[in-house]
Amino acid sequence: MSTTSFNENLRESAVFNLGNAVTMVVDDSAFGLDLTCEALRGFGIQTRYSCYSAADAIDILKDQTIDLLLVDCEMPGMDGHELVKWLRNSQLDPNAYVPVIMTAGHVRKSKVAAVRDCGANYLVTKPFSAASLLERLIWVARDSRPFLEVDDYKGPDRRFQTSVPREQNERRSDMIARVAFEAAKAEMATLVTPETA
């Protein structure tokens, strides 16, 4: 998971379509839940399932397929990160692989590792504006990181691909060969100049 700012400017004219996304929002605060749902409604996304607890969410996730999950981090009983960890390990296909955005007003230091390792795609820390939420939503929809299962972790690859893909990146041995070739070519050119001829 990442809290990185991608500095991706949202182009006002860019068009997106998430109107058919079956969306679930989980937040123990009724007002917090309403705020998130209203922001989503503005983006053209109708929240299909509003849940006030992880237990309510689990009941639905076992029966219904969803496309997007937004879950608050700090909840009484089963916490947001515990819900995501459960989901990733649930073997419910396709729900176990659904894009997950976690939201948090404040993350306790003792929970940072648990939140990072639960398998969510993104953590949005509050205060968040409608623009930052939309930016993360679009980013998560386009998130092409593979899913990993390693040790206790199940979720999107936590490493972000920032380097140039290998096929577009010159290998060091190729670079050495190219430099040697250029040097040999230059040497040949000096050998055939009229002065030396």
Added chain:
Amino acid sequence: MMGLVLWQQRKSRLSAMIDQPGGCSVGVALAQAKSNLETMQAKSLGIIGERIAELAALPAPAIGDPDAGRSLARAYHLSSAVIDAAGPFELDDLCTVAAGLCDLIDAAPATWPFDWRIVTVHAQSMQLIMSLPPEAIDARIQVLDSLKQVLAKKIPTPQSEG
């Protein structure tokens, strides 16, 4: 040692639908979301006021009180609720004060009694910020600066220690 790594390239249904025909532009979506949220601003201010009032009224637990941890958890929850309600409305000063209190409670050692004056002073600062007119920038800065000193004193960073 790292165990077996299983790797799956999965394409979410969300990624398939985002570029389908229809939908709306980012500009329209943001305008709609802003308009939807604006209808909730008055309610938000009411909730913020209630949470701060409850925070200010929380009694300081007596030394050795076995329920002291519960009081502190309640203070943390209320402060975090202020961030939740204030967040979408650009009430950044309130969010800063509330986040500072959450940091202080989170950093408090479980074995020491928590200095409850910290909760009181943060609640009063939030009430003061709520009552200040938008143009009282200097007064806001003064409140935030004094709380920043409390934060630096109670949670020393390597720079402030040096």
